[in-house]
Amino acid sequence: MKNEFEIKDLNLFYGDFQALKNLSLDIETNKVTALIGPSGCGKSTFLRTLNRMNDLIDSCKISGDINFDNNDIYAAEYDVIYLRTNVGMVFQKPNPFPMTIYDNVAYGPRCQGIKDKRILDKIVENSLKSAALWDEVQDRLKKSAMGLSGGQQQRLCIARAIAMEPKVILMDEPTSSLDPISTQKIENLIDELKKDYTIIIVTHSMQQAARISDSTVFFLLGEIIESGDTKTIFSNPSDKRTEDYITGRFG
């Protein structure tokens, strides 16, 4: 068994406020890992440390190690662009760029300097097929992505992330703004994608975590209370607080 991420003694501060406390965790390759916990427990913050999106926040300070591919991603000489091309991200609200569907998917590869039309065509087609969107949009690739439905937009965002051929895809509550049918489509898609990608998903829905994830991590007030095999956590949690949360006694 191989680990994609190895996290050791991770602490994160927003100014004086400590958002993450002494986290240590291994994330396995080609598995779906669900991060659950009540609002404000630090799971989204944790997710964003994995592709260094927290760099955008000036007051954010981090200590500890996050190893990706056996390299410390917070080391001074580590290239953040390299990290982000290998660790893609899908956000809570679908956020396609205000340009055509084709340009949305081709954006990442273009930023890395790929200009050849045939290569881009291939990347766009493959990515959209992997995101189960190709059949719906293949005849309107040159139309604006803003005309798609919310669920389609979210799958486009997944396709956009896949186009970079990352190793990991981070998903921050990807279905929270979608209807049940779109949600199901995305859940099926996640099941497909885990063959090729390591997926880390933040979710508020216990059922979703139980349905799609292989392992689950339960966060509370910036700490990891329990982590392990999803079935074990849901059927036989070792910590009382985990059980209370899963059974809906708080959260």
Add this chain to the structure above:
Amino acid sequence: MIISDRKLKARRRKDNSVKGIILSFSSVGLLVFASILIYIFKTGGGLVGYDLLISDYQDFNTDVIVNEVSGDFTYSSTLDDDEYYSNKWDVVLTDTKDREGKDIVVISYIGENSPLRDVSDLNSIVDSGFVRVNIPINSSVDSIILDDYDFIAFSKFGAETMVDIMNMGTSIDSMTLVKEGGGIRGSLITTLYLIGLTLVIAVPIGVFSAIYINEYARKNKLTKYMKTMIDMLTGVPSIIFGLMGAAIFIPFVNGTIGTSGGSIISGALTMAVILLPVIIKSTEEALKVIPFDIRTASLSLGANQTQTTFKVILPSAIPGIMTGILLGIGRIIGESAALIYAIGASIKDKVILKERSTTLAVHIWTAMSGDRPNFELASAISIIILGAVIILNIIAKILVKRVSKVSY
């Protein structure tokens, strides 16, 4: 709750009277605007026309001489009833009336190889001889003296007789030509030059400043002060900018390009400073409405800050930036106080970037200053300026609508 009929009525009366007061106050503004419009259209409306836009400001009033000829030309188009062609001189004379309704004869056509293309001005002599002039089309011909005073034609004879007499002679000793000036072509061209030059300077600086403040700069005290300063600049009266132009830009341009005194270039520099806050503000507004999500999405795909700014953010902001530029053009067309210093108020027919000139708005100032203010011309130019500003505002409104249609 039960309310008495009397109270209800009293309340309605009060409501109506307040409405009435508000309405009458708001109509004052409308009335003033309408009366200004009515005044300028009544005074200057008759003068506005293509003719005003393309004609020179200076009067053309001179005698010319033409050397001996023996030509035989043909006229390819058909002549109207009041047009007469001279095959010897290759010109068409036309009977017409001037602005005051007097009968005059004008030169309405001068052939490509006509001897009248090569004439000398009797009134201006330099060492090497007479100075060449170009006869403007539609100059009125007062009199022609041919062949050592053998033949003389006056405009009162009419165009037909004049052409007959012209055909008898072989050289012109003196031909008196008059063309009334008062046109605004020079000021119009100056204004266009000024718009182009100002935008070339102000747009890149303004747009990049806004991008720096909004996208790159850390949100600290320095950027806060910068923003406040830019806000304050918008409120500075333009005459102060004009002073700055006179004190800084005119000597600067004189020193670098070698002009003397004000010029269109120093005017454009001054105008660019006036426009900067306008363009920075509108670009900033356009950048602000772009959701932060889009930026994080771009960065999460491995794009760097520059790629994010130029590939995603800037294209979305272009309609907003365009709106700012259009409003800026309106500001250039309407600006007068600052430009009196920076460009000058001398009306020119031949516009040169390195020389003094006059924009349309300053042309109004020039027309109105002096002993006999020319209300007619001032009103006519006002109509042209108002028209341009209204068109620009409509385009800006359409662009704003198009921006708000893009939902994120």
